[in-house]
């Protein structure tokens with residue numbers, strides 16, 4: 001068993017020592033530099049305030065960052081442990097194949113793993129505008145700002161092939177990447193990937209919905225505008 005002072009981070013030790021020294025030098029400098037009572041009081045107040053910050057044992061506890069090198073474990077010389085073989089980290093079971101891959105076996109799914117509500121679509125729009133619109137454009141036409149500045153253009157979401165693609169395809173493209181488009185798995189949570197897929201469906205729908213598909217109350221409004 002190591003005692004506390006051995007495992008204390010040497011860096012913070014030296015920083016602490018340097019801090020003490022500074023306080024002493026400044027305190028002394030101020031004490032000798034200020035004349036009169038007001039000056040003395042000011043100098044004392046400063047020294048007290050600065051010295052109060054010195055004992056910070058509970059604030060600066062010894063700790064290691066996960067990938068930092070460390071001699072504590074002799075097998076991998078890192079502060080963190082490798083995952084134990086044949087185990088699954090808590091929260092990473094990912095047993096729901098459809099939800100995490102958009103597929104059943106090798107077949108892309110045609111339906112969403114949860115009901116698509118207005119909230120889901122709004123979340124999807126927000127995430128789409130953040131992560132996808134720079135290339136795909138806000139309307140999914142493939143003319144986002146990065147493309148306008150020279151990035152290879154992605155296909156429009158409104159081409160027949162993508163309109164007929166099963167929704168699992170969109171989830172899969174975000175999860176795995178596609179061609180020169182890299183994966184968004186690390187940046188967009190699975191539930192958000194589904195929300196984005198739902199919003200892409202809404203974008204596609206917005207291009208060829210018929211008046212008959214508009215709910216009756218809104219249809220009246222549209223017709224009044226004509």
Ligand code: HEC
Nearest residue numbers: 131132135152153154155170173174178179180181184196
């Ligand atoms: C940095 C630019 C960029 C961003 C950001 C981007 N994409 Fe793409 N995307 C592309 C390019 C380029 C292609 C064409 C890739 C190819 O065919 O090699 C593409 C292709 C696609 C396709 C069509 C795949 C097919 O079957 O042809 C889909 C769907 C897609 N992206 C969805 C998304 C979604 C959803 C997001 C946001 C999470 C996103 N992309 C973010 C550049 C981007």
